[in-house]
Amino acid sequence: MLSAIREHLAASMPFDAVHDEHHAEHKANPRISSAVADEQSASPTERFRNALEAVAGHCLMVNDERAAADLVLEILGKINARRIAVSDSLLVKRVMSHVKLDAEILVDASKSELFDCDAGITSAQWGAAETGTLVLEADAERHRLASLVPPVHIALIEADKIRQTLGEVLESLSEQGRDRLSRTVTFITGPSRTSDIELTLAIGVHGPGELFVIIIEGRDK
Amino acid sequence: MDHQTTETFDQNAREALTDEQLRAALRNLVTTFGERRKVAITTVDDWEGLRERARAIKDETLTHLDKYLEEFADNAERAGARVHWARDAREACAIVLKLLRERACEHIVKSKSMATEEIHLNAALEAEGLAPVETDLGEWIIQLAHETPSHIVVPAIHKSKKQIAELFAEKVGIEPTDDVAVLTSTARRVLRQCFAEADAGISGVNFGVAETGTFLILENEGNARLTTSMPKIHIAVMGIEKIIPRLVDLDVFLKLLPRSGTGQRLTSYQSLITGVKKSVDDEGPEEVHIVLMDNGRSRMLSHPVTRQSLACIRCGACLNACPVYQQIGGHAYGSVYPGPIGAVITPQLAGIKKAAQLPYASSLCGACREVCPVKIDIPELLLHLRAEIAEGTTVGTADQKGPVKRKLSEQMAFRLYAFLWSHPSLYNLGTRVARLMQRTVMRNGHIGRVSGFVSKLAPPLGAWTASRDMRAVAPRSFREKWRDGLSGRR
Numbered sequence: 194m195l196s197a198i199r200e201h202l203a204a205s206m207p208f209d210a211v212h213d214e215h216h217a218e219h220k221a222n223p224r225i226s227s228a229v230a231d232e233q234s235a236s237p238t239e240r241f242r243n244a245l246e247a248v249a250g251h252c253l254m255v256n257d258e259r260a261a262a263d264l265v266l267e268i269l270g271k272i273n274a275r276r277i278a279v280s281d282s283l284l285v286k287r288v289m290s291h292v293k294l295d296a297e298i299l300v301d302a303s304k305s306e307l308f309d310c311d312a313g314i315t316s317a318q319w320g321a322a323e324t325g326t327l328v329l330e331a332d333a334e335r336h337r338l339a340s341l342v343p344p345v346h347i348a349l350i351e352a353d354k355i356r357q358t359l360g361e362v363l364e365s366l367s368e369q370g371r372d373r374l375s376r377t378v379t380f381i382t383g384p385s386r387t388s389d390i391e392l393t394l395a396i397g398v399h400g401p402g403e404l405f406v407i408i409i410e411g412r413d414k
Numbered sequence: 415m416d417h418q419t420t421e422t423f424d425q426n427a428r429e430a431l432t433d434e435q436l437r438a439a440l441r442n443l444v445t446t447f448g449e450r451r452k453v454a455i456t457t458v459d460d461w462e463g464l465r466e467r468a469r470a471i472k473d474e475t476l477t478h479l480d481k482y483l484e485e486f487a488d489n490a491e492r493a494g495a496r497v498h499w500a501r502d503a504r505e506a507c508a509i510v511l512k513l514l515r516e517r518a519c520e521h522i523v524k525s526k527s528m529a530t531e532e533i534h535l536n537a538a539l540e541a542e543g544l545a546p547v548e549t550d551l552g553e554w555i556i557q558l559a560h561e562t563p564s565h566i567v568v569p570a571i572h573k574s575k576k577q578i579a580e581l582f583a584e585k586v587g588i589e590p591t592d593d594v595a596v597l598t599s600t601a602r603r604v605l606r607q608c609f610a611e612a613d614a615g616i617s618g619v620n621f622g623v624a625e626t627g628t629f630l631i632l633e634n635e636g637n638a639r640l641t642t643s644m645p646k647i648h649i650a651v652m653g654i655e656k657i658i659p660r661l662v663d664l665d666v667f668l669k670l671l672p673r674s675g676t677g678q679r680l681t682s683y684q685s686l687i688t689g690v691k692k693s694v695d696d697e698g699p700e701e702v703h704i705v706l707m708d709n710g711r712s713r714m715l716s717h718p719v720t721r722q723s724l725a726c727i728r729c730g731a732c733l734n735a736c737p738v739y740q741q742i743g744g745h746a747y748g749s750v751y752p753g754p755i756g757a758v759i760t761p762q763l764a765g766i767k768k769a770a771q772l773p774y775a776s777s778l779c780g781a782c783r784e785v786c787p788v789k790i791d792i793p794e795l796l797l798h799l800r801a802e803i804a805e806g807t808t809v810g811t812a813d814q815k816g817p818v819k820r821k822l823s824e825q826m827a828f829r830l831y832a833f834l835w836s837h838p839s840l841y842n843l844g845t846r847v848a849r850l851m852q853r854t855v856m857r858n859g860h861i862g863r864v865s866g867f868v869s870k871l872a873p874p875l876g877a878w879t880a881s882r883d884m885r886a887v888a889p890r891s892f893r894e895k896w897r898d899g900l901s902g903r904r
Contacts, residue, residue, distance in 0.1 A: 197712045201714075205721065208717050248678075323679075364662055377687055377691075387598060389555065399602060401636075
């Protein structure tokens with residue numbers, strides 16, 4: 194297959210020479226898009242919240258982990274959660290240690306248990322303010338199913354993990370180098386959605402119908 | 415279910431034009447996605463710059479595709495994925511089938527993938543007694559209805575919610591409803607069972623990153639995440655043109671693709687998958703297989719005009735913008751890929767003989783070129799393919815080659831036209847004759863039904879005046895006026 198590719202590329206070379214002359218403007222050195230200047234006056238957390246709310250996600254800001262725990266408890270109470278899947282991240286562990294709730298909390302839920310969970314709780318390694326996107330790395334936490342299968346996803350993120358753009362996050366991921374890159378990285382922007390029927394928006398088709406992001410501004414150690 | 419093929423495009427299009435429900439659905443598509451896209455592209459700083467950057471990245475990759483493909487395959491294998499090379503659709507299907515057979519997989523879930531549509535993977539698996547389940551809502555709908563996608567991004571756009579409700583009532587036994595939320599939650603409920611049982615997941619790929627061996631899947635529903643996370647084996651089918659060099663290049667394409675496709679700033683989910691999990695305790699499949707598929711793509715590399723077809727990122731914007739697609743929808747094209755991009759890649763993938771009508775299914779208005787996020791000059795490609803058809807130097811494998819038959823009368827007419835127009839004295843004589851002849855059929859400088867009084871000219875010119883008027887030859891030509899001085903006094 195590679196030899197076929199090389200053969201065809203070689204066949205194209207005489208045409209390329211002619212084509213390039215005709216399309217000189219096409220090859221003009223492209224401008225590398227600069228970072229978006231607007232909206233940047235807003236703080237990353239404010240900008241994150243605006244973007245997330247625009248795609249029907251809920252964004253809550255708290256000062257410390259204890260306040261985050263109170264919010265988690267409130268959300269879980271509201272949805273009357275009996276069974277909760279949590280990831281193995283340290284932040285989730287710390288916050289959940291403050292959550293006193295009469296419910297089953299599963300750190301390593303099996304597939305069948307996951308389908309029966311009322312909520313999933315994870316953290317996120319990065320945020321992108323521009324789009325309200327959470328970035329979760331598999332090496333940092335077991336996030337793939339807890340953030341996906343239960344109908345409600347609660348994500349905790351420390352404010353200083355939020356970058357302005359997804360481009361900045363991609364650069365950070367890239368700097369890790371290919372050997373340290375997590376085998377799965379998931380970008381999450383709002384709840385699961387579809388417009389496949391008459392382009393009518395429906396929320397929560399295969400993934401969570403509700404996404405709560407709790408931004409923890411300060412750090413209590 | 416009627417079977418429309420590219421060979422019968424003309425007939426298909428005529429039938430589509432009389433389908434009121436289809437046309438209402440298309441109007442909805444055009445206004446909704448058209449408006450959303452318009453708004454979405456204003457949310458980046460320099461849309462034009464982004465498009466140019468994207469095209470430059472694609473051009474760079476495609477002119478060194480051998481190098482980048484090898485780099486991608488090496489890195490993916492270092493991370494534990496198995497890479498398979500498929501020269502054509504048959505090989506790709508055989509590889510997938512063998513993988514499933516060897517592992518005795520019975521329950522197979524699929525996420526939306528145009529590449530697997532292209533190779534008719536479901537049919538190939540079904541012929542061997544397997545029953546893959548499509549899990550994207552739109553794909554599931556058309557699978558239940560035994561139909562094919564009519565749009566690259568929204569495959570069931572041709573179906574009304576009433577039809578979908580009736581379909582669900584028949585196939586999964588729900589009470590008929592016109593509530594989209596109920597229909598959607600039905601899909602969630604039924605398909606969850608499939609995910610729970612699945613032992614294999616099959617997906618497509620949006621981008622493959624050479625420097626890391628990572629591949630990406632974009633989606634909104636979460637079914638691709640389930641497909642690639644829950645079963646023990648994941649098979650990703652990927653066209654060889656999906657490669658980009660660097661992880662940071664994704665920034666450009668993640669800005670362009672959702673905005674162009676659905677008018678979103680970003681789709682709900684992107685999964686970046688690099689090889690297989692590191693330890694048994696990690697989440698995810700035990701095996702990840704990547705099927706790199708050529709299926710006619712490498713042929714397109716052999717000329718800069720055709721090569722740009724491989725820059726396509728399958729956003730569907732050209733479909734939504736095309737005045738032809740807007741009227742007839744996707745099925746009329748009779749091909750997996752419809753619309754302007756379908757009209758250029760179908761003849762190149764399937765052979766021009768099979769799809770000789772498609773490059774003519776365009777008014778060359780250029781709307782597709784204007785919206786294309788990677789600046790593919792589709793009109794240029796259409797003309798290139800038309801020239802190949804006319805000259806008989808067609809693309810395709812040996813058995814697909816050979817001139818496409820044109821009508822002798824048409825050939826003669828164009829030869830006569832070329833002869834007259836390249837000889838000034840004959841041309842002048844021609845215009846004088848035309849002026850005399852047109853007197854009987856002309857009114858107010860026009861010939862035809864609207865402003866003239868004849869309803870139709872005799873064939874073949876009648877084909878033109880059937881739907882619009884023709885301007886009559888002017889009483890005096892510019893050259894005559896010029897010769898006499900433009901005021902006409904001298």
